[in-house]
Amino acid sequence: MTDLEPRQPLDDDDRAGARQALGRRRKRVVAVAVAALLVVGGLVAIAGLRNATLFFRNADEAIAQRTDLAERRFRLQGRVVPSSVASDAGVTVFDVVHNCAAVSVRHTADPPALFESPWIPVVLEGRWVAAETVTVAGRDTHYFASDNMLIKHTNEYVDANAERIPDPNEPPEGFLDDCAFEVPRL
Known part of the structure; x- marks a missing residue:
């Protein structure tokens, strides 16, 4: 049988020292x-702040602030003009309109199902690219290169009865009333 008794009995000072050493190890x-x-929390916070620093601009604001935005990434919001949508080689090209300002968009990812x-209303992430382009409002010097699209759900109700379904060529009531351009029909 193995003897497990200490060779020298521990006195109270030795026991107190052992408890102190164990306490210091636990604290460390x-x-x-x-x-x-704290490091993990900081990294999560930084990642969240990076996403939050993407500027959100309506189409008219983005055009007005084009020089300031330069080539920085930001979010662009507007309504998709149905007659402007075209797809070619994995790129979806379309115009978005907000407050009578139109932006040509070249989207390089697959659009969500509701895009049809x-x-x-869509929110797009991307940046301005200098190039001659044509929108429903006329010629422009830039297009918006998008790689991420979010579809905004509308509160517009469409009844199941065909005679009540609005014409897809027609914008929402009052949306383009003050605009100086006409939107082409499908």
Whole structure:
């Protein structure tokens, strides 16, 4: 049988020292764990702030601030003009309109399923690219290169009865009333 008794009995001072050493080790482990959690939390916060720093602009604001935005990424919001949509070699080209300002968009990812809805509001992520282009409002010197699209659900109700379904060529009531351009029909 093995003798497990200490060769020298521990006195109270030795026991107190052992407890202190164990307490110091626990404090170090807790400090390291807290530091690791702070680092992970900081990285998550930085990633969230990067996403939050993407500027959100309506089409008219984006055009007005084109020089300031330069080539920075931002989010562009507008309604898709149904007659402007075309796809070629994985690129979807279309115009978005907001407050009578039109932006030509070249979207390089697959658009979501709801994209087919006429006059659907979208939020696009991307940047301005200098190039001659034509929108429903006329010629422009830039297009918006998009690689991420979010579809905004509308609160517009469409009844199941065909005679009540609005004409997809027609924009939402009052949407283009003050615009100086006409939107081509499908």
